[in-house]
Amino acid sequence: xxxxxxxxxxxxxxEGRISILNCDYTNSMFDYFLWYKKxxxxxxxxxxSISSIKDKNEDGRFTxxxxxxxxxxxxxxxxxxxxDSAVYFCAATTNTGKLIFGQGTTLQVKP
Amino acid sequence: ETGVTxxxxxxxxxxxxxxxxxxxxxxxxxxxxxxxxxxxxxLELMFVYSLEERVENNSxxxxxxxxxPNSSHLFLHLHTLQPExxxxxxxxxxxxxxxxxxxxxxxxxxxxxxx
Numbered sequence: 498x499x500x501x502x503x504x505x506x507x508x509x510x511x512e513g514r515i516s517i518l519n520c521d522y523t524n525s526m527f528d529y530f531l532w533y534k535k536x537x538x539x540x541x542x543x544x545x546s547i548s549s550i551k552d553k554n555e556d557g558r559f560t561x562x563x564x565x566x567x568x569x570x571x572x573x574x575x576x577x578x579x580x581d582s583a584v585y586f587c588a589a590t591t592n593t594g595k596l597i598f599g600q601g602t603t604l605q606v607k608p
Numbered sequence: 609e610t611g612v613t614x615x616x617x618x619x620x621x622x623x624x625x626x627x628x629x630x631x632x633x634x635x636x637x638x639x640x641x642x643x644x645x646x647x648x649x650x651l652e653l654m655f656v657y658s659l660e661e662r663v664e665n666n667s668x669x670x671x672x673x674x675x676x677p678n679s680s681h682l683f684l685h686l687h688t689l690q691p692e693x694x695x696x697x698x699x700x701x702x703x704x705x706x707x708x709x710x711x712x713x714x715x716x717x718x719x720x721x722x723x
Contacts, residue, residue: 499650501650506648528708529708529709529710531711533714538617538716539716540612540614540698540700540714540715540716540717541651541698541714542713542714543711543712543713546709546711548709586650586651590708590710591708592706592707592708593706594639594702594704594705594706594707594708594710595653595656595664596651596653596710596712597650598650598651599650600648600649600650601650
């Protein structure tokens with residue numbers, strides 16, 4: 498049973514517009530959530546995270562929102578740039594430190 | 609070299625071959641991980657080593673055998689694999705194991721094809 502789900506395999510947006518990537522989870526014990534970004538032929542790199550005690554965390558163009566009651570988080574990228582085109586993975590963890598990943602969403606930002 | 613490196617980047621092997629994947633981290637971390645990423649699937653955690661001791665083994669078949677000779681190096685020994693084992697194998701490291709705020713740093717992966 499998949500505990501972290503990214504139901505949209507792909508997303509295409511125009512440069513300058515907002516990109517919204519979504520992630521749902523089932524385990525209410527998750528305390529910490531992360532987004533990783535992966536370019537082809539490279540490993541995933543950490544992008545932004547949020548603790549379960551917060552509902553929003555912002556870092557430049559990237560903002561992560563957490564809705565615990567809905568067990569849902571989202572990553573907003575504003576404005577989107579062509580260099581943001583990549584696969585984005587949502588991940589969640591409990592105090593074990595073990596990361597549970599979603600299956601990823603491929604974002605394409607068109608110039 | 610900086611970060612996490614993996615060799616080889618690509619590997620093609622037959623089902624009767626024995627091969628090894630190598631991972632090295634230059635970050636001074638105490639925990640290292642092997643993940644498998646199959647097409648359209650989430651990253652699956654295979655093994656975790658903390659201070660050179662295996663602390664997690666996620667029901668991985670015995671044809672995959674990890675080795676951690678020191679805190680900087682991690683190997684994955686492969687023997688009599690199946691075609692369904694073809695995947696991207698990613699190595700990662702983190703400062704410690706078992707902590708909530710546990711950013712993991714990934715290597716570029718080894719693309720494995722089993723014929």
